[in-house]
Amino acid sequence: MSSVFRHSDGLGLKISRVWTLAHATFTQLIRMKILFFLLFFCVLVVGSGFAFSVINPEQQLGLLKTVSLGTLQIFSLVIGIVSTALLLPKDMEDRTLYTILSKPVPRFEYLVGKLLGVLLLIGGGLIIMDLVLSVVIYARQGMVMQETLRALEFNGQASPETMERLKGIVARQGLTWEMHWAVLAIFLKAAVVTTLALVLACIASSTLFTIVVAVCAVIIGHGEHLLREFFLHPYLSGQLERFAALAFAMIFPDLSQFDIVDGVVAGESVPLSAVLDMVGLATLYVGGHLTIAHLLFVEKEL
Amino acid sequence: MKRKFQTLAIILILGVMKLPLERRVTSELRSMRLIDEPMSVGAVESMGQSGLAAIFGGVRGLVACMLQLRAYTEFKRVNWAQVDSLYRIVTRLQPRNASYWDEAAWHMAYNAAGFYLYNRDKNLDRNAEIRGQLYHEHVQRGINILLEGLKFSPENPRLWERLADIYFRRSYDMAKAGDAYLEARRHGAPAIMLHMAAFAYAQSPQDVESHQKAYKILKSEYDRGMRSPGIIEHIKNLEGWLGIPGGLRIRDAIPQPKAPQKVPGPRLR
Numbered sequence: 001m002s003s004v005f006r007h008s009d010g011l012g013l014k015i016s017r018v019w020t021l022a023h024a025t026f027t028q029l030i031r032m033k034i035l036f037f038l039l040f041f042c043v044l045v046v047g048s049g050f051a052f053s054v055i056n057p058e059q060q061l062g063l064l065k066t067v068s069l070g071t072l073q074i075f076s077l078v079i080g081i082v083s084t085a086l087l088l089p090k091d092m093e094d095r096t097l098y099t100i101l102s103k104p105v106p107r108f109e110y111l112v113g114k115l116l117g118v119l120l121l122i123g124g125g126l127i128i129m130d131l132v133l134s135v136v137i138y139a140r141q142g143m144v145m146q147e148t149l150r151a152l153e154f155n156g157q158a159s160p161e162t163m164e165r166l167k168g169i170v171a172r173q174g175l176t177w178e179m180h181w182a183v184l185a186i187f188l189k190a191a192v193v194t195t196l197a198l199v200l201a202c203i204a205s206s207t208l209f210t211i212v213v214a215v216c217a218v219i220i221g222h223g224e225h226l227l228r229e230f231f232l233h234p235y236l237s238g239q240l241e242r243f244a245a246l247a248f249a250m251i252f253p254d255l256s257q258f259d260i261v262d263g264v265v266a267g268e269s270v271p272l273s274a275v276l277d278m279v280g281l282a283t284l285y286v287g288g289h290l291t292i293a294h295l296l297f298v299e300k301e302l
Numbered sequence: 303m304k305r306k307f308q309t310l311a312i313i314l315i316l317g318v319m320k321l322p323l324e325r326r327v328t329s330e331l332r333s334m335r336l337i338d339e340p341m342s343v344g345a346v347e348s349m350g351q352s353g354l355a356a357i358f359g360g361v362r363g364l365v366a367c368m369l370q371l372r373a374y375t376e377f378k379r380v381n382w383a384q385v386d387s388l389y390r391i392v393t394r395l396q397p398r399n400a401s402y403w404d405e406a407a408w409h410m411a412y413n414a415a416g417f418y419l420y421n422r423d424k425n426l427d428r429n430a431e432i433r434g435q436l437y438h439e440h441v442q443r444g445i446n447i448l449l450e451g452l453k454f455s456p457e458n459p460r461l462w463e464r465l466a467d468i469y470f471r472r473s474y475d476m477a478k479a480g481d482a483y484l485e486a487r488r489h490g491a492p493a494i495m496l497h498m499a500a501f502a503y504a505q506s507p508q509d510v511e512s513h514q515k516a517y518k519i520l521k522s523e524y525d526r527g528m529r530s531p532g533i534i535e536h537i538k539n540l541e542g543w544l545g546i547p548g549g550l551r552i553r554d555a556i557p558q559p560k561a562p563q564k565v566p567g568p569r570l571r
Contacts, residue, residue, distance in 0.1 A: 259362070262362055274330070281323065
């Protein structure tokens with residue numbers, strides 16, 4: 001099977017070249033010691049897993065999951081925005097960009113390679129952290145179960161019904177497949193934000209501009225559903241406000257659709273259709289943003 | 303220039319494609335209870351900065367967790383107003399997490415109400431009437447919290463059970479306690495809730511309708527072979543109050559308690 005895909009505009013997308021660029025980007029980011037965050041995360045997970053012994057088993061496991069998944073989300077968004085904002089200006093500063101583009105490497109491949117490198121870093125980091133979190137939750141749920149059983153037996157209340165309820169609570173709040181779907185949702189959200197940051201990096205004149213505007217975009221993205229509803233309910237306001245709401249809703253992605261972490265921590269199950277919906281939407285956003293980034297980058301004077 | 307128009311066209315096409323898609327996915331995810339309903343303007347106004355940052359930063363759960371820990375610190379300082387206010391934000395941020403509603407209600411109906419009833423801070427300004435008033439206000443606050451939580455999770459047995467417990471043990475509204483215990487059982491709470499419902503109905507003073515409900519539940523349990531001293535004692539009382547004909551009454555004698563009943567909680571050693 002050929003590793004070259006042809007685009008309608010005549011650009012070739014050679015997988016090996018893209019992979020080389022992605023690998024180089026990944027190595028470049030690793031050298032920036034970004035993954036020190038992983039160490040911080042591990043300390044946080046172990047700390048929050050074994051602290052707060054005063055609260056009940058359900059709270060202990062729920063707290064561990066909420067804090068860890070919340071930190072994962074912050075990690076992935078920050079890495080996605082900052083590394084994308086840094087990469088293009090750094091390549092220009094180091095003149096690596098000119099060396100690459102002077103070779104027969106289309107600009108689209110360069111962008112895809114850079115994006116893939118950042119996503120590899122985020123994905124790899126999330127997988128490692130998911131593994132650490134799973135191990136800690138698994139260990140903690142066993143300990144919590146034993147501690148609570150001992151307390152129930154001590155107080156003479158370890159009836160079969162109570163034990164069943166306890167098992168249900170620990171099973172719901174412990175290690176579940178849903179937790180991994182939540183991590184996937186975090187990755188999808190980070191991928192969307194990263195491509196949005198890539199679009200901004202293609203028009204930005206400074207790293208700071210990209211970071212600030214991308215953070216604003218994340219904030220608007222979490223409120224996009226409100227803008228959408230505002231537009232769709234004509235009785236709410238005047239035409240001008242509705243038009244402004246529509247413009248924002250069309251430009252920014254709805255990031256709140258990837259916020260399934262809270263539902264997962266509350267014990268809700270995640271059906272496959274929900275996962276497919278999220279993957280489909282993320283693909284649409286990433287594809288759209290990448291096309292826009294390409295059109296802007298082709299025009300950019302380097 | 304051509305590229306700029308192409309970019310604009312792509313933004314427009316993407317926008318037109320994504321809006322209906324986003325609407326459909328949002329509604330599906332909401333029906334699966336994976337993402338939250340949008341908040342009312344009033345709720346958003348009462349959030350404060352941390353709440354708004356949580357909503358627009360996509361970290362509602364994390365902020366709710368932090369605020370819950372702050373509420374725990376305030377609970378240790380017996381600052382009940384602050385506990386209530388923090389839990390108000392926590393429950394707004396995570397309206398479908400039943401444990402937050404449960405804890406908020408427990409703090410108000412048990413901890414705060416008990417604190418004022420027994421005058422734990424030995425405040426001489428509070429006489430018996432004021433203490434009683436504060437007790438009832440905090441118990442009612444606990445009930446209100448649960449009723450609000452049940453609007454978001456009407457099928458949660460834990461919330462129904464906690465509500466029933468508060469009616470049964472704190473506000474002594476036995477008919478409502480019975481109804482709530484039955485709801486808890488209907489939504490999957492353990493079988494003991496059925497007995498609790500009957501015991502609550504049976505203790506509703508001069509309430510024939512509740513007594514009939516209690517008799518119906520207990521008699522069917524008795525006929526199923528459940529003949530614990532508590533069930534027999536309540537049936538015997540109800541037979542008398544409801545004027546059940548002699549032929550239909552159970553033959554067991556009222557049981558005499560042989561030993562103190564085992565109560566929940568740690569044993570003293």
